[in-house]
Amino acid sequence: xxxxxxxxxLGVTGGIAAYKAAELVSRLVKEGADVHVLMTExxxxxxxxxxxQALTRHxxxxxxxxxxKEGQIAHIDLADEADLxxxxxxxxxxxxxxxxxxxxxxxxxxxxxxxxxxxxAPAMNxxxxxxxxxxxxxxxxxxxxxxxxxxxxxxxxxxxxxxxxMTEPEDIAREVSDFFTQKSLEGKKIIVTxxxxxxxxDPIRFFSNHSSGKMGYAIAEAARRAGAEVTLVTGAALADLxxxxxxxxxxxxxxxxxxxxxxxxxxxxxxxxxxxxxxxxHVSMRKIKKxxxxxxxxxxxxPDILKELGVRKKDQVLIGFAAETxxxxxxxxxxxxxxxxxxxxxxxxxDSFGExxxxxxxxxxxxxxxxxxxxxxxxxAVRICDALADLFEMSEPSDR
Numbered sequence: 001x002x003x004x005x006x007x008x009x010l011g012v013t014g015g016i017a018a019y020k021a022a023e024l025v026s027r028l029v030k031e032g033a034d035v036h037v038l039m040t041e042x043x044x045x046x047x048x049x050x051x052x053q054a055l056t057r058h059x060x061x062x063x064x065x066x067x068x069k070e071g072q073i074a075h076i077d078l079a080d081e082a083d084l085x086x087x088x089x090x091x092x093x094x095x096x097x098x099x100x101x102x103x104x105x106x107x108x109x110x111x112x113x114x115x116x117x118x119x120x121a122p123a124m125n126x127x128x129x130x131x132x133x134x135x136x137x138x139x140x141x142x143x144x145x146x147x148x149x150x151x152x153x154x155x156x157x158x159x160x161x162x163x164x165x166m167t168e169p170e171d172i173a174r175e176v177s178d179f180f181t182q183k184s185l186e187g188k189k190i191i192v193t194x195x196x197x198x199x200x201x202d203p204i205r206f207f208s209n210h211s212s213g214k215m216g217y218a219i220a221e222a223a224r225r226a227g228a229e230v231t232l233v234t235g236a237a238l239a240d241l242x243x244x245x246x247x248x249x250x251x252x253x254x255x256x257x258x259x260x261x262x263x264x265x266x267x268x269x270x271x272x273x274x275x276x277x278x279x280x281x282h283v284s285m286r287k288i289k290k291x292x293x294x295x296x297x298x299x300x301x302x303p304d305i306l307k308e309l310g311v312r313k314k315d316q317v318l319i320g321f322a323a324e325t326x327x328x329x330x331x332x333x334x335x336x337x338x339x340x341x342x343x344x345x346x347x348x349x350x351d352s353f354g355e356x357x358x359x360x361x362x363x364x365x366x367x368x369x370x371x372x373x374x375x376x377x378x379x380x381a382v383r384i385c386d387a388l389a390d391l392f393e394m395s396e397p398s399d400r
Contacts, residue, residue: 002177002382004032009078009085009114011107012052014042016157017089017123017166022047024088024169025055031177036061036078038107040094061106079113084176087111088149089123089166092134098146099137117179121149121172126162149175183227184389190228191259191266192220193273193305195236197252201297202284210353211274213238215321218381219270220244226385231266233258235273252276252302259305260312268317268388271306272345274353278302310340317342317391319384323349332363341365342391345384362387 008028012021021037028035037052038061049060061078079085087094087107094108098120103109111118120141128134129151138148150167194216198206213236220232224243231245233255240246249255252275263269278299288295306320320341322332325348332346344363351359351374359374362383372383 002031003028003180005034006032006083006180007034007036007081008176009036009038009082009110009116011038011040011085011087011090011094011111012043012047013040013087013089013091013094013107014045015089015091015123015166016046018043018046020166020169021088022051022055024086024172025052027169027173028176029055031173033176036082038062038078038110040105040107042091061110064106064109076113079110079115082114082116084119084179085111085114085116086119086121086172086176088119088121088172090120092122092124092128092131092137095120095122095134095137095141099140117147118145119147119149119172119175121167122151122164123166124151124164126156126160126164129162129164178225181225185223185385185392186227188228188267188392189231189265190223190388191231191233191262191269192216192223193255193259193269193271193275194220194232194234195238196274197235197255197276197302198250199252199276199279199302200283201280202286202288204287207276207278207280209274209276212236212353213273214356215352215358215377215380216270216272217241218377219272219384222378222381222385223270223388226389228385231262233262233273252279252305256303256305256308260308263309263312263316266316267392268319269309270319270384270388271309272321274321274323275305276302277304306339306341310338313340315395317388317395319343319345319388322346323352325349328361329363332361336363336365343384343387345380 012018025035035056036058052060097108098111103112151163152165152167153163154165155161156164195213196208196211198208200206213234217238220230221241224230233247235249247258249258279302281298281300309318318341320339322335322344324331328346332344336344342365345360347358347360357374358377358380360372360380362370
């Protein structure tokens with residue numbers, strides 16, 4: 001879990017978007033964060049404290065005057081122990097208080113006392129957000145060193161449309177994970193391939209495989225969060241990733257061209273795509289009609305992208321994948337050697353295709369092996385990026 005051991009304070013203020021704070025808490029807790037919620041009185045008119053207490057397994061702080069344990073002062077202890085303080089949603093009223101240094105509730109008092117980074121996610125009517133007073137206050141908070149997240153544009157609860165929507169919990173949680181992720185791949189240019197390729201038989205039919213692309217996308221996201229400049233070459237029909245250059249392809253030859261052309265400028269390639277080894281020798285321009293007899297399709301080899309990268313390899317780090325149905329270790333070691341890889345990630349096909357989890361074994365060029373238990377593909381991706389960072393470190397010349 002990426003936020004394990006991180007103590008995050010979440011300040012919830014009195015706006016309709018307070019319901020989104022519950023989802024944000026849930027996401028942060030799932031990532032391992034120790035979340036403590038501070039609520040204003042007006043926030044409790046929208047969401048009850050018991051909701052946050054159930055999600056965090058901690059009491060909710062809504063009053064500076066609390067019956068504390070001897071020697072403890074709640075707002076100071078929370079402020080001192082926090083790794084991050086997020087105010088979401090942040091109303092115009094609370095933003096103004098924070099600018100002026102007013103400390104008249106638990107949230108604003110703790111915000112003044114903390115030395116942790118403070119993030120503010122505004123949520124209000126579009127006209128309120130655009131008011132010069134609010135804009136000036138947000139600029140002042142930025143000068144204080146606070147980070148302003150959003151707001152997003154869209155339909156608002158008040159009926160207006162425009163800027164003022166609180167940034168979605170999923171996006172805030174992603175920003176939090178990015179913030180705490182070690183930038184072990186800072187400055188590196190990495191190509192990641194993902195998904196299946198499709199080889200046309202006629203305008204209607206094609207040959208492909210069961211790859212979803214989820215593993216490659218998870219790797220691209222993990223590499224970006226680790227500081228890399230990522231290009232994702234994909235045949236999967238998944239949404240583009242923020243901060244990642246996405247190049248969409250259909251066939252194996254298209255993927256070959258895109259990857260090989262970018263290879264000289266890359267520091268590493270992680271080839272997670274399930275590329276078709278063969279394609280029909282002839283592609284009909286019209287739909288092939290069924291007949292009474294059997295149908296024979298002659299297949300020809302597609303270019304071997306990974307083999308070509310291995311041949312052209314200079315100082316790049318090259319990571320490949322192998323999804324096998326049998327003889328996993330034997331096939332993995334053979335592919336590792338013949339393709340001149342630095343690392344091969346192997347798994348049984350049944351453990352991965354179409355799933356959100358994977359069970360993999362790392363085979364390194366130096367003979368080392370590392371087997372992992374089944375885990376979410378996001379976590380597998382982090383392990384791969386960690387291994388990549390180690391490979392970069394080992395390849396750098398020593399100062400000794």
